[in-house]
Amino acid sequence: MLYNLVQIIEQSAKAFPNKGAFRYMEDSITYKELDIKSNQLAHYLITRGVKKGDRVGILMHRCLETSIAIYGILKSGAAYVPIDPFLPNERIKFLINDCDIKHLVSTDKQSKKIRKILLSKHNLETIIGLSDSQNIKTISWKRVYESLLEDYISVDILSDDLSYILYTSGSTGLPKGIMHTHASALAFAKLVVDLYGFKHTDIIANSAPLHFDVSILGYCSAPLASATTVIISDAHLKFPISLAELTEREKVTIWYSVPLLLIELLHKGDIQNKDFSNMRWVLFAGEAFATKQLRALMQLWPHAEFSNIYGPTELNQCTYYNLKVPPKTDNPIPIGTTWKNTEYKILDDKDNVVEPGEEGLLVVRSATMMKGYWNNKALTEASLYKYKIAEGFEHVYYRTGDLVKLNSNNELLFLGRKDSQIKLRGFRIEIGEIENILLNYQGVTEAAVIVTDIAKDKSLVATILTDGASEVSEDNLTVHCKNNLPIYAVPKQILILKSFPRTSSGKINRREIASMIKSSN
Amino acid sequence: MEKTIIKHIENELAVEVIEDGLEASDDLLGSGIVDSLGMMKLVSFIEEQFTIEVAPEEMVIDNFMTVKNICEYIKTKL
Structure with a gap:
């Protein structure tokens, strides 16, 4: 019986020892090799003091x-925490400190x-995967692979143990760590294999970096099959x-990415002249796929089925909408229905269930749901909707914060975010976070970041007011x-204004700013 | 040619400050020295600077992996 992620690899290593598990450029690793090498890494981590419940960075x-x-890392009993190497160093240091990472797995x-x-103060103890010496204990991959297999004593991992923490942006200006257990990750892996009928002959394209939840499909669901x-x-x-x-x-045979990548393939990939006859599923998530573009791609790949996947990182995936034939109208495609082991409600502002067809906020209860936010009980509690069945027994739903409604076919339609959190090319961006960073800058008094189209490209534009005394230039602000934000959250334009348009209550009128920018571009 | 391109990348396109300077053999794409947008800008820069036209089918990894690759590619166009 499978109840943790580690067993996925053990099982596949027994059933298909010499089959390629992962490929990258000219390199590949079989299931047997992956099982052995991950045991060796786990063994080394354990000798460095890693124990169950610890967090190890990647x-x-x-x-x-x-x-x-x-x-x-999973085999050592720890949870893995992916760190985007493209983040500014300040952010990386924040993540390392926030979940108290002592060991980091890396490459040269x-x-x-x-x-x-x-160079700055840290609690790190080991860096794994470096050949050069640094001001800390390091070990090269070569040396990790020299350790004896019989030395590794497997750790008993329960389904309720943590498997990974994914950091996304938070409204306070600091990223929040979404904790998943082996149970929630494995539930996701199984549901994917079941829904899309993954087979051992499938070849799955993974375009997502580890810190993006889309990667769980390639790294966990695919090995499960x-x-x-x-x-x-x-x-x-x-x-x-x-x-x-x-x-x-x-x-x-199976593709999974944000729509942007598929749109680039469609327009710049010269795919008309290539053979994609093996492609049987095209999965996309993270943002809405413009229906016109989707139709054009589906017409080029008529043999493939397409699936619109929806689900915040807190839930992994929770709904899907499958398409066998291109959509007839240009209306946005639905996010569809919840998959197995999952249910939902649509609530109004007072947590009452809305009438069918009415707009409301989506709450979801699922086996794929997170354990909570790392080191932030208050935020976890605030994100949950608890439906009381009896004293001491309740159903716990995650508040997605997404506005939805049902169409006449009982399919969910996504209408937008309730708050200012937005998604750009699949990345979650909190507007407030960018504004906070801008406001940190000496001389900036007010900031409003808006999303607008620049040359048909959805982009962030920051508008700011200054105190007039300090030297503030648009270049310095950029x-x-x-230096302080992930690159995808850096505004494309920064405009220093003399004043902001305001609403009657004195709030910044963002809609007005957006139309100002639109007319000037 | 190499120097011009390196200077342009260091000063205009690099995501972060490159402390020890960029070398002609450094992997521009895998190491995150330039992002997708930076790559587009680099292509336009090369087109203007060396008065060549980069055809869509030449927009491939092999031609743009390193500054060295870029120079070799440009030479085939001159």
Whole structure:
């Protein structure tokens, strides 16, 4: 019986020892090798004092070792915490401190970055995966693989133990860590395999970095089916033609990404002249897929089925809408219905269930739901809706904060975020967070960040007011943002205004600012 | 040619300040020195600077992985 993620690899290593589990560029690793190497990493971590409940960081670009890092950390009993290497160093230090990471799994490519991180005060004890010596205990991958297999004593991992923590932006200006257990991650992995009928012959394209929940499908669901996951390199993501060539060469059968990547393939990948006849499922999530674009792609790949996936990171996935034929109208496609082991309600502001067809906020109860936010009980409590059945027994739902309504086919339609949190190219961005960073800058008195279209591209534009005394330039502010925010949250334009348009109650009129920017672009 | 491109990347396109300077053999794409938008800007820069036209089918990893690759590619166009 499977009840933790580690057993996925053990099972596939028994059933298909010599089958490729992961591929990256010219490299690949079989299930047997992955099982062995992750045991060796786990053994090393345990000798360094890692125990159940600990958090171990992964600081890596996309590469083959990501798979060994994930399963090695899990096998040590710890939870893995992916850290985006493209984050500014201040952010990386924040994550490391926030969940008290003592050991970091990495590769030589991050050596320079790590050297900088180690310059300031930290509680790190070990860096795994570095060949050069640093001002801390390091060990190379080569040395990790030299450890004897019989030394590894497996850890008894319960389904309720933590498996990973994914950090996303928080409204207070600091990222929040979403905790998943082995149970919630495994429930997700199983539901995916069941819903899309994953087989061991499938080849899954993973374009997502580890800190993005879309990666769980490639790293957990695919191995559960003993399928092969192709890890797409950072370089391929920047060149649609190369990406299309890779997808064709790898004979990918299942694709999962944000719509943006598919749109780039469609327009710049020269896919008309390539063979994608193996593609049987195209899954997308993270943002709405413009129906016109979706239709154009579906017409090129008529043999594939498409699925619109919805679900905040707190829930992994929770709804889906499958399409066999291209949508007839340009209306946005539904997010569909909840999958198995999941139920939902649509509530009004007072937590009453709305009438069918009325707008309301979606709350979801599912086996795939998070354990809570790391080190933030108040935030966890605030995110839950508890429906009391009897004294001491309640059903717990997650408040998605998303506005939805049912259409006449009983399918959910996504209408938008309740608060100012937005999604841009699949990344979750809290407007308030960017504004807070801008306001931190000496001389900035007010800031309003809005989302608008620049040359048909959804972009962030920041508008600010200054005190008039300090030297504030748009360029300096951009540098300040780059140093403090993930790159996808850095505003494309920063405009210094003399005043803001206001509403009657004196609030900044964002709608007005948006139309001002639109007319000036 | 190499120097011009390196300087432009260091001063205009790099996501973060490159402390020890950029080398012609550094991996521009995998290491996150430039992001997708930066790559687009780099292509326009090359087109203007060397008065060449980068055809869509030439927009591939092999031509843009490193500054060295870029220079080799440009030379085939001159």
